[in-house]
Structure formats: structure tokens, C-alpha cells
Amino acid sequence: MEENKIMNETLNEGPILFSKGIFNEMIQHGMECIPYEACGLLSGKENHVITIWPLKNERKSQKQFFVSEKIVEQTLKEIEKSGEFLQAIYHTHPTTSPIPSSVDLANHADENIAMVIISYKQKTPLVKWYVLMHKQYAERIITLI
Numbered sequence: 001m002e003e004n005k006i007m008n009e010t011l012n013e014g015p016i017l018f019s020k021g022i023f024n025e026m027i028q029h030g031m032e033c034i035p036y037e038a039c040g041l042l043s044g045k046e047n048h049v050i051t052i053w054p055l056k057n058e059r060k061s062q063k064q065f066f067v068s069e070k071i072v073e074q075t076l077k078e079i080e081k082s083g084e085f086l087q088a089i090y091h092t093h094p095t096t097s098p099i100p101s102s103v104d105l106a107n108h109a110d111e112n113i114a115m116v117i118i119s120y121k122q123k124t125p126l127v128k129w130y131v132l133m134h135k136q137y138a139e140r141i142i143t144l145i
């Protein structure tokens with residue numbers, strides 16, 4: 001019960017404001033990588049997503065992605081330099097629904113960072129923004145601006 005209460009408070013923070021160009025670029029990145037999974041980082045200020053950092057999936061897989069620590073660290077440094085902060089890690093589900101898998105939840109490095117999943121299961125790609133807490137997840141609304 002206590003956990004649910006925490007999740008509800010988190011979700012009352014209001015929508016994530018996503019620049020339309022960045023949102024489309026993210027969908028495009030995932031599309032280009034099909035049938036493999038794609039992943040990347042999103043940074044910005046407060047609730048506003050401003051910059052996309054596509055990462056190269058070093059393990060060509062339809063069910064997993066892998067990016068070396070070195071590349072992640074380099075990208076995080078660049079984000080810091082830009083004056084923005086890391087908001088989310090996105091990855092794609094080329095053929096399945098945009099629901100976090102048990103592997104997704106287990107591998108997510110930091111629960112302060114959101115998990116974004118883009119699904120290409122249907123003709124129109126679906127994007128979901130998840131807030132994580134204690135290996136549970138709740139959706140946050142995305143507003144395109």
C-alpha cells in the first residue's frame with residue numbers, strides 16, 4: 001500500500017514535455033535498427049526533453065541491447081557539459097508491446113532515471129514513459145510540444 005502511495009505522488013508531477021522533433025528522431029532511430037533493438041539517452045531540463053543521444057547497440061539482438069560502459073560514460077559527460085541532465089534511457093521493442101520485461105526491470109541501472117520504450121508491434125509506433133520504483137513501474141503522460 002505504502003508503495004502505491006509513493007507511485008501516485010510521483011505521477012502527480014505532471015506530463016513530460018517532449019519536443020516533437022526529438023520525439024520523431026527517437027522513433028526514426030528505432031525504425032532504422034529494426035529488426036534489432038535500439039537504445040539511447042534523453043536529456044533536458046525539468047520536465048522538458050530537449051536532446052536525444054542515440055547509442056549503438058553493440059550486441060545485434062532482437063531481444064537485448066548492450067552498450068559498453070565507456071560509450072555510456074562519454075555520453076554522460078557530454079550531457080553534463082551541455083548543462084542538461086539525464087532524464088531517461090530509451091529502448092525499442094521491435095515486435096512486442098511497450099511493456100517493461102523482467103529483464104528490462106532487472107537491468108535498469110538507476111531508478112531515478114525513467115525508462116522509455118518504443119514499440120513497433122503496431123503500424124503506428126507507441127511510446128511509453130515509465131517511472132520505476134522498487135522494480136515496479138508506472139506510466140507518465142507524454143505531451144508533445
Ligand SMILES: [Zn+2]
Binds near residue numbers: 091099100101104117
Ligand atoms: Zn525491453
